[in-house]
Amino acid sequence: MPAYLHDDFLLSCAAARRLYHEAASGEPICDYHCHLPPADLASRRTFEDLHAAWLGGDHYKWRAMRALGVEERLITGDADPRAKFQAFAESVPRLIGNPLHHWTHLELRRCFGIDTMLDGGSAQEVWDEANRILAATPAPALLRRFDVRLVGTTDFAADPLDHHAALASDPIEGLRVVPTFRPDACHQLGDTAAWNRAMDALGAAAGVEIDSLATLVDALKRRHAFFGELGCRASDHGLLALPDAAPSESAAARVFDRLRGHDEAAAGPDGQASFSAYLMHLFGKLDHDDGRVHQLHLGAARNLNAAGFDALGPDTGFDAIGDARQGPGLVRHLSALAAAGRLPRTVLYNLNPVDNHLFATVAGSFQGRPAGGGSTAPGHVQFGSGWWFLDQDRGMRDQIQTLMEVGVLSTFIGMLTDSRSFLSFPRHEYFRRILCDEIGRRVDAGLIPDDADLLDGIVRGICFGNAMAFLGVQSERGSQAGK
Numbered sequence: 187m188p189a190y191l192h193d194d195f196l197l198s199c200a201a202a203r204r205l206y207h208e209a210a211s212g213e214p215i216c217d218y219h220c221h222l223p224p225a226d227l228a229s230r231r232t233f234e235d236l237h238a239a240w241l242g243g244d245h246y247k248w249r250a251m252r253a254l255g256v257e258e259r260l261i262t263g264d265a266d267p268r269a270k271f272q273a274f275a276e277s278v279p280r281l282i283g284n285p286l287h288h289w290t291h292l293e294l295r296r297c298f299g300i301d302t303m304l305d306g307g308s309a310q311e312v313w314d315e316a317n318r319i320l321a322a323t324p325a326p327a328l329l330r331r332f333d334v335r336l337v338g339t340t341d342f343a344a345d346p347l348d349h350h351a352a353l354a355s356d357p358i359e360g361l362r363v364v365p366t367f368r369p370d371a372c373h374q375l376g377d378t379a380a381w382n383r384a385m386d387a388l389g390a391a392a393g394v395e396i397d398s399l400a401t402l403v404d405a406l407k408r409r410h411a412f413f414g415e416l417g418c419r420a421s422d423h424g425l426l427a428l429p430d431a432a433p434s435e436s437a438a439a440r441v442f443d444r445l446r447g448h449d450e451a452a453a454g455p456d457g458q459a460s461f462s463a464y465l466m467h468l469f470g471k472l473d474h475d476d477g478r479v480h481q482l483h484l485g486a487a488r489n490l491n492a493a494g495f496d497a498l499g500p501d502t503g504f505d506a507i508g509d510a511r512q513g514p515g516l517v518r519h520l521s522a523l524a525a526a527g528r529l530p531r532t533v534l535y536n537l538n539p540v541d542n543h544l545f546a547t548v549a550g551s552f553q554g555r556p557a558g559g560g561s562t563a564p565g566h567v568q569f570g571s572g573w574w575f576l577d578q579d580r581g582m583r584d585q586i587q588t589l590m591e592v593g594v595l596s597t598f599i600g601m602l603t604d605s606r607s608f609l610s611f612p613r614h615e616y617f618r619r620i621l622c623d624e625i626g627r628r629v630d631a632g633l634i635p636d637d638a639d640l641l642d643g644i645v646r647g648i649c650f651g652n653a654m655a656f657l658g659v660q661s662e663r664g665s666q667a668g669k
C-alpha cells in the first residue's frame with residue numbers, strides 16, 4: 187500500500203513523474219494573487235505560534251470545523267490559540283478526501299519537516315515543533331523556503347500602501363511584493379451607507395471631494411496611478427457576474443447622484459448594472475493604458491449567512507459557488523474593450539465549474555488583435571487556474587483539461603495560492619503534480635509526443651516564467667513558453 191502523500195503522489199505514470207521531478211519541482215514561485223498581509227512582510231513578522239501562522243485567517247479551515255460541529259469559540263472565538271489548534275487537529279482526520287487534508291500534511295512536511303499525521307494525539311508534538319521552527323523563521327524566510335520570487339497582494343483602492351512603500355525602501359532580497367488594485371467596494375451598492383463610506387475613504391486617499399461621477403473617476407485614476415508608483419502589476423475585480431449593460435456615462439452619473447444622496451432605490455438591479463458596467467469599462471481601459479493585468483474573479487456568492495457575516499464580516503467561510511449567468515456580461519465587457527483597442531492582458535476566473543468551457547472559449551475569442559495593432563502577449567486573455575472551491579484535484583484537472591482541449595495550455599500562467607497564510611505555498615506543488623500528471627498521462631497514451639525538451643519548457647513556463655512575463659516582471663530564471 188503506497189504511503190500517504192508519498193514522493194510520487196498524484197503522479198500516476200513514469201512520464202508524469204519525470205516531468206514533475208525534472209521540470210516542475212525546481213521552478214520558483216510567482217504567487218500573483220494572494221491575500222498575504224503586506225504588514226507581515228514589511229515587518230518581517232515572526233509568528234507567535236502555529237495558530238497565528240496557520241489558522242488565524244484561514245476560512246477554509248474554519249468552514250470545515252463548523253461542518254464537524256466544532257463550537258465557534260474554538261474556531262474564531264475567544265478560546266486560546268492552543269485550544270483552537272487542538273480543535274483543528276482533532277478535526278483533521280475527519281477531513282479525508284478534502285484538499286485541506288492534503289494541504290495540512292503537505293504544509294507540515296514542507297514548512298517544518300514534520301511528517302506526523304495530525305490528530306488530537308499528535309497535536310502537542312506538532313505544536314511544539316512547529317512553534318520552535320516558527321520562532322526562528324520570520325515571514326520572509328518562510329517564502330525563501332519555497333523560492334517565492336513574487337507576491338501579488340490584494341489591496342483596496344483607498345489603501346495607503348504604507349507597507350508596500352516600506353518594502354520599496356527596505357526590500358526583501360529576491361522577492362517582489364506588488365500591490366493589486368482592488369476597487370470592489372465601488373460596486374457594492376447594496377448597502378448605500380457602506381458605499382458612501384467607501385467613496386469618502388477613496389476621496390480622502392485621492393485628495394478629491396467625490397460628489398459626482400466625474401470626481402469619482404478622477405479619484406480612481408489618481409489611485410490607479412498611485413498603485414502603479416508602488417509597483418502594481420495587476421488589478422483584480424471580484425463580482426458575482428459582470429453586468430449585461432452598456433457602459434453609459436449618463437446612466438452611471440444618474441445612479442451615482444442618487445446613491446450619493448443615499449437613495450436606496452438606486453441600488454436596484456438596473457442601477458447596479460449601469461454603474462458597474464461603466465466602472466468596469468474604465469478599469470479595463472486604465473489597466474490597458476498602464477500595461478497592467480486585468481483580473482476578473484467571477485461567480486462567488488458571498489456572505490450568504492447573514493448571521494455569520496454580521497458576527498465575523500467577509501471572507502470568513504460563508505460563501506458559495508454562485509449560479510449567476512456569466513456569458514452576456516463577460517462578452518459585453520471584453521467586446522467593448524476590444525472594440526476600443528484597449529483590451530488589457532486579462533485573466534478570467536470562474537467559480538462555477540459549469541462555466542469552465544464558457545470562460546475558456548470566451549477567452550479564446552479575444553486573443554490577438556484581429557483589427558490590427560501589432561502582436562499581443564502569448565495567452566493575452568487567460569482562462570485562470572481553478573480558484574477557491576475549485577483549487578483541488580478535480581477542479582484543477584477540469585480547468586487544465588478544458589484549457590488544453592479548447593484553448594492553448596502552453597501559454598497558461600498557472601497557479602496562485604489565493605491564501606492569507608505564509609504556509610500555503612505547497613499548493614503550487616499540488617498544482618504542479620496535477621499539471622504534470624495531466625500531461626504525462628497523455629504522453630503515455632500516445633496523445634502528446636514524448637519530447638522532453640519541448641514538454642519541460644512548457645511545464646517550466648506554466649510553473650513560473652509565463653506568469654512573470656504576463657505581469658511584465660523580469661525573472662532571473664524560469665523559461666517562458668512561446669518565447
Ligand SMILES: O=C(O)[C@@H](O)[C@H](O)[C@H](O)C(=O)CO
Binds near residue numbers: 221424501574604605
Ligand atoms: O479574492 C477573492 O475574492 C477570494 O480569493 C476571497 O478573498 C476568498 O476569501 C478566498 O480567499 C478564496 O480562496
